[in-house]
Amino acid sequence: MSSTLTVLKTPPERPSSRPSAAIPFLKLEAIQKQFGPYSVLHDVSFEMAKGEVVAIIGPSGSGKSTLLRCINQLEPPTKGRVSMDGVQIEAGRPLPKAQLLKLRRRIGMVFQSFNLFPHLTVLQNVSLAQVRTLGRSRQEADARSLQLLDRVGLADKAGHYPARCSGGQQQRIAIARALALEPELMLFDEPTSALDPELGLEVLAVMKELAREGMSMIVVTHEMNFAETVSDRVVVMAEGRIIEQGPSVEVMRHPRHERVIKFLQAVRDR
Numbered sequence: 456m457s458s459t460l461t462v463l464k465t466p467p468e469r470p471s472s473r474p475s476a477a478i479p480f481l482k483l484e485a486i487q488k489q490f491g492p493y494s495v496l497h498d499v500s501f502e503m504a505k506g507e508v509v510a511i512i513g514p515s516g517s518g519k520s521t522l523l524r525c526i527n528q529l530e531p532p533t534k535g536r537v538s539m540d541g542v543q544i545e546a547g548r549p550l551p552k553a554q555l556l557k558l559r560r561r562i563g564m565v566f567q568s569f570n571l572f573p574h575l576t577v578l579q580n581v582s583l584a585q586v587r588t589l590g591r592s593r594q595e596a597d598a599r600s601l602q603l604l605d606r607v608g609l610a611d612k613a614g615h616y617p618a619r620c621s622g623g624q625q626q627r628i629a630i631a632r633a634l635a636l637e638p639e640l641m642l643f644d645e646p647t648s649a650l651d652p653e654l655g656l657e658v659l660a661v662m663k664e665l666a667r668e669g670m671s672m673i674v675v676t677h678e679m680n681f682a683e684t685v686s687d688r689v690v691v692m693a694e695g696r697i698i699e700q701g702p703s704v705e706v707m708r709h710p711r712h713e714r715v716i717k718f719l720q721a722v723r724d725r
């Protein structure tokens with residue numbers, strides 16, 4: 456049995472030892488996002504500490520993906536400020552390109568669709584950006600890729616092409632690829648929602664392990680169990696706003712906001 460699946464049985468350490476949110480690692484201040492005439496995010500403010508795991512949940516169209524994309528500036532906010540560990544980006548005043556690329560490199564992102572290159576092997580997929588972006592030699596990159604593939608339980612797939620890997624394996628390769636750039640923050644946008652439940656579990660196990668190791672993570676998810684048991688904090692969005700946030704167990708078991716109660720009920724009845 457792969458190490459990944461063993462991890463699944465070991466509950467992650469609870470985050471009592473995690474740093475407090477008193478020293479924000481990431482801070483969003485009054486973020487607004489408009490697409491033409493449509494206002495999609497209204498005044499979203501949020502902070503997280505290094506090493507925290509935050510789950511973002513909420514109904515479809517509430518702005519969860521847009522918020523993630525505002526953090527790494529894939530979608531520049533219309534108003535507001537994003538600060539990450541000393542770097543500040545004010546809406547309307549974009550960073551110079553080199554600085555923006557530097558910031559993006561510190562933030563790994565994993566999407567619902569894995570976006571692997573079909574004509575490259577698994578190893579080449581994980582190594583490519585290390586050579587191009589970090590300037591590692593092919594040999595160094597491959598050595599690091601093999602370590603990471605081992606970490607996600609897929610060392611034996613290094614020479615395969617993505618098409619010969621299951622969806623869960625492809626998503627784990629995408630995670631290894633993101634980790635290869637040594638990010639300080641990982642953003643996950645519904646990483647398991649395109650997968651059968653069993654394959655989703657393999658991916659969640661890898662994410663649990665990352666959380667246990669202290670990676671700072673923001674995870675947009677419909678996996679309520681993950682939100683409750685792995686994340687430190689849950690943020691609930693509706694209609695472009697954060698309507699509730701707090702320690703995960705509190706929000707998931709004793710939500711206060713009527714809209715959150717309704718949403719959680721709907722998800723559980725699914």
Ligand SMILES: Nc1ncnc2c1ncn2[C@@H]1O[C@H](COP(=O)(O)OP(=O)(O)OP(=O)(O)O)[C@@H](O)[C@H]1O
Nearest residue numbers: 490491493495513514515516517518519520521522
């Ligand atoms: N590029 C765009 N142009 C115009 N509108 C957009 C664009 N991207 C997102 N939107 C709109 O912004 C709103 C929020 O979308 P977003 O994808 O952030 O929601 P979400 O919470 O991630 O939803 P889901 O759970 O379905 O993924 C939606 O109404 C969507 O149609």
Ligand SMILES: [Mg+2]
Nearest residue numbers: 519520521644
């Ligand atoms: Mg989305």
